[in-house]
Amino acid sequence: MNNLAYLFAAYAFIWAVVLAYVYTIARRQQALEKEIRALQQSVERNPQKRD
Amino acid sequence: MRRDKYLLALIGLTAVSMIASLYLVFVYVPTERTMGLVQRIFYFHVPSAWVGFLAFLVAFVAGIAYLARRDWRWDVAEATSVEIGIAFSTIALVTGSLWARPTWNTWWTWDPRLTTTLVLWLYYVSMLLLRQMIENKERQARFSAVLSIVGFVNVPIVFLTIRLWRTIHPVLFTSEGFALESSMLLTLLVSLLTFTLLYFCLLWLRVRQEYLRAEIDRMKDQLLSAS
DSSP: OOHHHHHHHHHHHHHHHHHHHHHHHHHHHHHHHHHHHHHHHHHHHOGGGOO | OHHHHHHHHHHHHHHHHHHHHHHIIIIISOOBTTTBGGGGGHHHHHHHHHHHHHHHHHHHHHHHHHHHHOOHHHHHHHHHHHHHHHHHHHHHHHHHHHHHHHHHSSSOOOOHHHHHHHHHHHHHHHHHHHHHHOOSHHHHHHHHHHHHHHHTTHHHHHHHHHHHSOOSSOOOEETTEEOSOHHHHHHHHHHHHHHHHHHHHHHHHHHHHHHHHHHHHHHHHHHHHHO
16 A cells, blocks of 8 residues: 555545444434424324323 | 524534645645655544544533533533544544554554553443443433543543653644644644534534434323323
8 A cells, every 4th residue: 555545545534434423413313303203193193192 | 493503504614614624634735754645644633533532521521510410411412422532533543543554564553642542442432332221311321421520531641641651653742832834733723623613513413413302202201191
């Protein structure tokens, strides 16, 4: 490996970690939004159970 | 709504700062004479280590605040900050190794700085894994707060290793200031700012997400108790 390859590998790794972390945040957000929709639907189906 | 605006402004500022950093690292700053191109790893390696320290400092403060106030929001700040700290410490360790190979002719050496950084990383990874094993939320938060406070002892040790012990790791901050040429110093400072902004963006997003998770859990409990 020459110097350029190490430099490339280091910056590629940095971006991979940051993007992977942002991706996990986005996935968790999607899951939460799905849960909210399911909760809303269950409240709408059973309006008498709301307090 | 207003909070979202501030978050978007922070993300925008981070993006602009990141573009400026990349320009400085790859276009503006001159190539270092002895190490050559590979020295440019330094401009993102140091800020990654800095964000790791900052994140563990925030976790330390949040841990103390949680034990003092018993407010779950401090636990959220502490756990999310540790999570981000681990990500950036991983970057610091791996980029350090990639820089060490062509300059020290080895991927890894049991140098005090490298060893203490690895210990720091292992400590927080274990802490996060152990935290997830505790089901009771209150116990989980208390346990996590204590470990964050104790774990922070590692941070000054990692920082001081290159001053207290014989090491091959370069010393950046000396008693006379930064041991860097002005254009290199400017590039480093902008990168430090960029990574700090990136840390706060990620922390904000994760904290907001955990608040939403708590709200959902509360709604679920309400629905269950009503049924």
